[in-house]
Amino acid sequence: QKVSVEVLDHLEHLALVDFRDAEGVERLQKAIEFADQLHEVNTDGVEPMDSVLEDRCLYLREDDVTEGNCTKELLENARETVEEYFVAPPGNIPLPKLGERETFLQDS
Amino acid sequence: LAPWVPVVGLEVHAQISSNSKLFSGSQVQFAAPPNSLVSFFDASLPGTLPVLNRRCVEAAVMTGLALNCSINKKSLFDRKHYFYADLPAGYQITQQRVPIAVNGSLSYSLCIDNKMSQMVTKTVRIKQIQLEQDSGKSLHDDTRSQTLVDLNRAGVGLMEVVMEPDMCCGEEAAAAVRELQLILQTLGSSQAVMAEGQLRVDANVSVHHPGEPYGVRTELKNINSIRFLAKAVDYEIQRQIEELENGGTILNETRAFDSKLGCTVPLRDKEGKQDYRFMPEPNLPPLILYDAKSLPANMNHQQVINIDWIHERLPDLPSVKREKLVEQYGILPEHSFTLMNEDGLAEFFENVVKQTQMKPKKVIGWILKDLLGYLKEHSLTVKESPVSSYLLADLLNLLEKKEISSTAAKQVLAELWKGEGKTPLEIVKEQKLQLLQDQKELEQICQAVIDRQENE
Numbered sequence: 368q369k370v371s372v373e374v375l376d377h378l379e380h381l382a383l384v385d386f387r388d389a390e391g392v393e394r395l396q397k398a399i400e401f402a403d404q405l406h407e408v409n410t411d412g413v414e415p416m417d418s419v420l421e422d423r424c425l426y427l428r429e430d431d432v433t434e435g436n437c438t439k440e441l442l443e444n445a446r447e448t449v450e451e452y453f454v455a456p457p458g459n460i461p462l463p464k465l466g467e468r469e470t471f472l473q474d475s
Numbered sequence: 476l477a478p479w480v481p482v483v484g485l486e487v488h489a490q491i492s493s494n495s496k497l498f499s500g501s502q503v504q505f506a507a508p509p510n511s512l513v514s515f516f517d518a519s520l521p522g523t524l525p526v527l528n529r530r531c532v533e534a535a536v537m538t539g540l541a542l543n544c545s546i547n548k549k550s551l552f553d554r555k556h557y558f559y560a561d562l563p564a565g566y567q568i569t570q571q572r573v574p575i576a577v578n579g580s581l582s583y584s585l586c587i588d589n590k591m592s593q594m595v596t597k598t599v600r601i602k603q604i605q606l607e608q609d610s611g612k613s614l615h616d617d618t619r620s621q622t623l624v625d626l627n628r629a630g631v632g633l634m635e636v637v638m639e640p641d642m643c644c645g646e647e648a649a650a651a652v653r654e655l656q657l658i659l660q661t662l663g664s665s666q667a668v669m670a671e672g673q674l675r676v677d678a679n680v681s682v683h684h685p686g687e688p689y690g691v692r693t694e695l696k697n698i699n700s701i702r703f704l705a706k707a708v709d710y711e712i713q714r715q716i717e718e719l720e721n722g723g724t725i726l727n728e729t730r731a732f733d734s735k736l737g738c739t740v741p742l743r744d745k746e747g748k749q750d751y752r753f754m755p756e757p758n759l760p761p762l763i764l765y766d767a768k769s770l771p772a773n774m775n776h777q778q779v780i781n782i783d784w785i786h787e788r789l790p791d792l793p794s795v796k797r798e799k800l801v802e803q804y805g806i807l808p809e810h811s812f813t814l815m816n817e818d819g820l821a822e823f824f825e826n827v828v829k830q831t832q833m834k835p836k837k838v839i840g841w842i843l844k845d846l847l848g849y850l851k852e853h854s855l856t857v858k859e860s861p862v863s864s865y866l867l868a869d870l871l872n873l874l875e876k877k878e879i880s881s882t883a884a885k886q887v888l889a890e891l892w893k894g895e896g897k898t899p900l901e902i903v904k905e906q907k908l909q910l911l912q913d914q915k916e917l918e919q920i921c922q923a924v925i926d927r928q929e930n931e
Contacts, residue, residue, distance in 0.1 A: 425763065427780070
């Protein structure tokens with residue numbers, strides 16, 4: 368079962384990844400086949416597991432103010448700031464639709 | 476012409492009243508210098524992990540209990556993915572699979588035909604309450620084509636209260652939200668001040684013909700007050716009816732309420748249907764809550780949340796307080812409703828009653844008509860009233876003892892309102908408003924008037 372172009376395009380939009388070329392898509396295909404081996408296990412009557420830590424105790428923190436106040440340090444990571452604000456483009460710039468952008472997927 | 480049945484559901488986000496954020500120790504505060512209340516975790520710097528704030532869980536449990544919900548003893552956290560500049564991690568930690576509370580109800584009152592004298596009680600089902608993170612704030616600078624981001628709000632704890640589509644108009648939606656606001660404020664789980672963004676409401680609106688399936692719904696956002704909520708919902712109902720009667724269709728879209736124009740407008744392109752790719756939050760094990768029966772013997776108290784312990788300590792909810800006021804003071808339900816609807820007014824009323832011999836049934840008129848009338852006229856809150864409960868009680872005592880007339884009392888109140896520090900008695904003396912009680916003196920005056928008449 369091959370991954371369809373629609374699904375690949377959908378993934379590129381959602382996760383902003385670029386499958387770049389046939390090799391990239393093939394790698395994805397192989398990863399899915401590898402994970403599909405899990406279906407061979409009979410899990411009837413077994414509760415799905417979220418993580419190996421799921422039966423640990425969830426630690427509850429007291430409601431005290433213990434951090435923050437490090438504006439300068441945080442802003443150092445930003446290429447551009449304006450008066451202690453981070454700067455971002457005006458709203459999301461969506462990836463152009465499949466027919467309108469240069470992607471290897473077009474030829475698939 | 477077949478009748479239309481409007482259907483309204485609500486999603487309410489209430490900011491939890493706590494010192495620090497849901498998963499980090501940075502402070503929760505309105506209006507602070509940008510990015511000053513932000514920890515490394517809030518900024519989503521690599522290597523940071525969420526640590527759950529106990530107070531936020533207690534707030535959600537309190538709220539769930541007050542809304543008659545079943546509290547899930549095991550609830551889970553999930554990631555909801557989407558890209559936006561004010562969501563640095565690229566996902567929000569929420570509770571999509573198993574939220575902390577489900578299946579509750581909220582009762583609220585409505586006046587029929589705008590007459591305060593006829594109130595009905597309605598109920599809306601609460602689908603669920605979930606804990607989730609708030610996002611940061613985006614300031615759009617259209618002139619420079621950029622967005623400025625302040626992460627002070629990023630990570631603040633929210634309770635999302637989802638109300639089933641049991642409401643049918645703007646008035647019902649507004650009344651339900653108002654009651655929820657009063658409950659949250661009474662519990663202290665949220666201060667629920669809409670103007671400060673502590674209470675945000677999204678409405679889902681659709682219309683259909685009786686007996687037919689529900690129509691396509693639109694989501695209304697950007698509603699800044701309870702008044703605008705009612706207007707937005709009613710406008711949208713009308714818009715949908717007109718559109719359908721003209722043969723058009725309703726799009727499943729998100730619309731914003733434009734308060735200046737009084738209408739709803741489609742929200743800027745939301746990129747089609749969102750796929751949030753929900754997944755379990757791998758860094759947080761399930762949240763386990765206990766009750767008296769299931770309380771573990773050997774656990775550190777600070778790590779245990781006991782639902783029954785919280786239940787026992789819930790304060791009287793507004794509906795209970797209203798009934799108590801009616802029972803204790805013999806006032807009407809609609810009076811009690813107005814007392815509870817105004818912050819501090821019920822307390823003011825009770826203080827006056829304590830300090831005066833006048834019957835509560837008479838005092839209530841002075842509180843609701845005269846005092847409240849003045850406050851509304853001058854846009855003041857009860858706390859800002861220049862007339863204290865002590866002064867008003869003093870005045871009402873003069874009236875009760877028949878030392879002044881009712882008309883004179885109103886005059887004194889007008890003078891007291893100026894807040895010049897005079898006592899009621901001083902004003903009565905100044906303006907010579909005392910009622911004459913002395914029989915002989917009254918006879919002399921009457922006789923003098925009669926004599927004057929005869930002489931003319």
